[in-house]
Amino acid sequence: MDTKKLFATFAILIIALSVAGFAYAHWQKIVTVDGTINTGKLDLIIISASDDDDPTKPDPGKDKNVADTEIIIDPKDPERAIVTITNAYPSYYVYIHVTIRNVGTIPAKLREIKTTAPECIEVGAWDHISEQLEPYPKAPYQSDYSGYIHVKQCAEKGATYTFTIEFVFWNWNEVP
Amino acid sequence: MDTKKIMATFAILIIALGIAGFAYAHWEKTITIDGTITTGTFLLTPSFEATVIDKKGICTVTYGIQGDTLTVTIDKAYPCITVNGKFDLKNDGTVPAGLYKWTISVLGVGSLTIFDATNIPNSVIKPSMTEEQVEAALKKFVEDAATGPAGTAVRITIDFAGSNFWQIDPTKNPTVTFNLHFEEALLQGYTATFSMTLEYWNWNEVGYL
Numbered sequence: 001m002d003t004k005k006l007f008a009t010f011a012i013l014i015i016a017l018s019v020a021g022f023a024y025a026h027w028q029k030i031v032t033v034d035g036t037i038n039t040g041k042l043d044l045i046i047i048s049a050s051d052d053d054d055p056t057k058p059d060p061g062k063d064k065n066v067a068d069t070e071i072i073i074d075p076k077d078p079e080r081a082i083v084t085i086t087n088a089y090p091s092y093y094v095y096i097h098v099t100i101r102n103v104g105t106i107p108a109k110l111r112e113i114k115t116t117a118p119e120c121i122e123v124g125a126w127d128h129i130s131e132q133l134e135p136y137p138k139a140p141y142q143s144d145y146s147g148y149i150h151v152k153q154c155a156e157k158g159a160t161y162t163f164t165i166e167f168v169f170w171n172w173n174e175v176p
Numbered sequence: 177m178d179t180k181k182i183m184a185t186f187a188i189l190i191i192a193l194g195i196a197g198f199a200y201a202h203w204e205k206t207i208t209i210d211g212t213i214t215t216g217t218f219l220l221t222p223s224f225e226a227t228v229i230d231k232k233g234i235c236t237v238t239y240g241i242q243g244d245t246l247t248v249t250i251d252k253a254y255p256c257i258t259v260n261g262k263f264d265l266k267n268d269g270t271v272p273a274g275l276y277k278w279t280i281s282v283l284g285v286g287s288l289t290i291f292d293a294t295n296i297p298n299s300v301i302k303p304s305m306t307e308e309q310v311e312a313a314l315k316k317f318v319e320d321a322a323t324g325p326a327g328t329a330v331r332i333t334i335d336f337a338g339s340n341f342w343q344i345d346p347t348k349n350p351t352v353t354f355n356l357h358f359e360e361a362l363l364q365g366y367t368a369t370f371s372m373t374l375e376y377w378n379w380n381e382v383g384y385l
Contacts, residue, residue, distance in 0.1 A: 042203040062380055064345075066216065066271055071209075083211035089218075089271045089378045100207050108205065121213060147209060157269075158217045165209040174202035 042171050043104035044133070045078035047142065051096045060094055069094045069149075085149065093150040100167065101142035102133035107172035109133075115147075117163035122150040125165045132172050216270040220344065220376055222246050226261040235259075259356045265341065265374070266349035273344045274382035276375045282321060283369040290317060293382045303384050307336050329362045343385050344376070 052060055053069040067088045074080040081098050102108050109132045117123040125147040134141050147165045155161070224246050226237045235257045239248040250259055267273055278291040278301075291299045300317045301310045311334045318332045332354055339350030379385050 042205050044205050044207055046207060063385070064272055064379070079205070079207050081207075081209045083209060085211065085213040087216040087270050088213050089216050089380065091378075091380050096209065098207070098209065104205075106203075111204075123211075145207075149211065149213070151213065151215065155215050157215060159215045161213040161215075163211045163213070165211075167207040169205045169207070171203045 040106035040171075041104040042106055042108055042169065044100050044102050044108055044169055046073050046081050046098045047078075047101045048099040049073050049081045049097065051083070051094055053094045059092060062092075067092045067094075069096070071096050071098075083149070088151045088155070090151055090153045090155055093148065096147045096149065097144055098147075099142055099144050100133070102135050105135050107132050107134050108169040109172040109175035110145075110167060111170045111175045112168045114166040114168065115164065118161050120152045120155040121161045121163055122148070122152055123163045123165060124148040124150075125167075130175060133169075217268075218271050218273065218378060219267070219269040220244070220273055221266045221268050222263065223266070223349075224248065224261065224263050226259055229258040229260065237261075253358050253362065255358050255360045255362050257358055260353070261356070262351060262353045264339075264349045264351040265344060267344040267346050270346050272346065272379035273376040274379035274385045275342050276377040276382050278372075278374050280321070280370055280372045285321070288317075288321065290314070293377075293384055296384060303342055307338065311336060329359050331357045331359060343379050 049071045051069045051071045053067070055065070055068055058065050059067050067085060069083065069085045071081055071083045074082055081096075083096055085092075085094065109130055110128050111130075113125045113129065115123045115125060125145065127145055128143055131143060132140075133143060136142070145167060149163065222241055222244065224239050224241065226239055226248065228235050228237050228250075235253050236251045237248065237259055238251070239246065241247075246263075248261075253259075274293075275291060276293045277289070279287055279289050281287045289295075289299065291301050296302055301313050305313065314334050315332055318334075319328070319330060334352060334354045336350070336352050339352060340348075341350050341352070344350060
């Protein structure tokens with residue numbers, strides 16, 4: 001290796017080291033922003049449930065006490081109510097009522113009510129679509145929702161039918 | 177693929193994801209009401225018994241029930257004998273029953289309506305009648321029906337004894353007794369065949385209860 005090449009290699013090395021030295025030699029101060037986001041909670045429960053078929057009085061709209069309706073809040077799940085109708089007959093109908101409270105931390109809006117029932121059972125629920133419930137205890141934090149069950153003429157004797165009513169709530173800002 | 181196409185694809189993907197993100201971003205809570213409906217049962221069971229008062233033991237009455245059908249045969253009837261009968265209808269179901277239609281079809285005569293819930297004014301018996309009025313109306317109906325080929329051939333007495341056949345509640349079994357006496361005008365070698373039908377509905381649908 002000749003003298004010129006050696007000199008060039010040395011020069012490059014010096015430049016490289018100086019560049020590296022500059023990079024490591026600067027002073028710095030880092031300002032940090034640590035963030036924590038706690039999201040809200042969408043939570044609603046049923047706080048009371050009732051029906052309009054008094055077991056000590058004639059069936060609604062009838063002159064005899066034949067069928068019975070019982071509605072309870074599921075002891076294992078307050079988001080669910082259980083309706084049991086016994087000894088029903090064609091034309092029997094009953095209204096059920098639940099009070100739903102917003103126990104979350106953000107407002108909730110009722111987006112839709114879904115019902116499923118067999119052909120011979122009519123189930124209806126229609127109240128309060130798009131109604132907003134504020135987080136408890138800011139009013140209005142709860143509302144009463146009703147459903148209607150009607151045994152139609154095609155219902156069979158000694159049969160068992162099931163139905164479901166679902167009140168679907170979304171965070172309020174997503175419901176038109 | 178040139179740069180413009182890549183950019184366009186990327187932009188579309190970002191927009192699509194944004195839209196999807198918006199649609200799926202809601203929080204949801206569903207309150208559910210689950211229901212079970214058990215319907216009642218509707219079952220009426222007829223029963224019948226009859227005896228013949230015939231000192232010579234010539235006339236006989238036989239009867240049987242198959243399903244909902246009661247068949248009664250009075251054989252070798254002749255003037256002056258009497259047939260006593262008792263009919264009851266028990267509600268073995270869980271829902272009250274209401275009488276909707278009561279018809280009798282007599283061979284050679286046709287179908288006669290004793291009661292029709294859709295045509296009460298023209299019915300032989302009416303819910304507004306007293307028990308005695310119902311018994312009298314039925315008596316007249318039977319005796320008039322027997323008048324014809326047989327002439328005034330029978331006399332009948334009917335007694336509901338407080339039973340209510342209009343509406344039969346579960347476990348109840350209203351009873352009616354009758355006494356059928358064959359008169360002198362009874363034709364020889366004559367056969368009368370009839371079929372009686374009692375149609376019951378769940379009480380709340382008959383319209384008059």
